[in-house]
Amino acid sequence: MGTGQAPVKRYDRALRDLIAGGRAEPGFVVSYEPRLYEAASAYEHFDNGRR
Incomplete structure (x- = not known):
């Protein structure tokens, strides 16, 4: 498992559609x-990790 910034530009148009x-x-x-x-x-x- 890894963590970090999501590669938004890889998925944004497909998700939008x-x-x-x-x-x-x-x-x-x-x-x-x-x-x-x-x-x-x-x-x-x-x-700050609060809601």
Whole structure:
């Protein structure tokens, strides 16, 4: 097993097409949707390992 940055550019277009075509629904992995004005605080919490 390894860790590190995901190779986003390798998969982003294929994933976009799956989502747009209704063949993938990634919403189940989203646990929190902050408002735009909460973005800075949300990133701070994420960086600190908090929700």
